[in-house]
Amino acid sequence: xxxxxxHEGRALLRFLVKEILPGAIVDRRADIVKNCIGYKQVHExxxxxxxxxTWGRSLELNGLxxxxxxxxxxxxxxxxxxxxxxxxRAPAVGGYIPLMERYRSDWLTExxxxxxxxxxxxx
Numbered sequence: 830x831x832x833x834x835x836h837e838g839r840a841l842l843r844f845l846v847k848e849i850l851p852g853a854i855v856d857r858r859a860d861i862v863k864n865c866i867g868y869k870q871v872h873e874x875x876x877x878x879x880x881x882x883t884w885g886r887s888l889e890l891n892g893l894x895x896x897x898x899x900x901x902x903x904x905x906x907x908x909x910x911x912x913x914x915x916x917x918r919a920p921a922v923g924g925y926i927p928l929m930e931r932y933r934s935d936w937l938t939e940x941x942x943x944x945x946x947x948x949x950x951x952x
Contacts, residue, residue, distance in 0.1 A: 837892030906942035
């Protein structure tokens with residue numbers, strides 16, 4: 830069954846494409862992506878309600894899980910890796926890392942692919 834991109838998922842995708850992706854810098858030497866955004870910061874900038882005890886789970890309920898699944902099904906790059914934990918400044922182990930196993934890829938590669946992708950038809 831194909832996932833439909835929800836209103837919340839599309840809003841999050843649009844935000845990542847227009848606001849975060851242009852400033853993202855892949856640093857392979859340091860094995861990081863600079864200028865990502867934290868889960869709590871996404872809530873604040875998009876004025877999303879907190880729907881769970883943790884910011885990450887709350888964002889999943891506010892469209893992140895829907896967007897990530899839809900993007901995967903569309904064979905698009907895993908742009909959700911632009912959202913990181915505030916503590917590590919890397920994607921959450923419980924969410925993004927299992928997604929990378931499904932993609933058979935890694936964080937830096939997916940962000941580089943996201944930068945090359947024309948997202949216009951999807952936002």
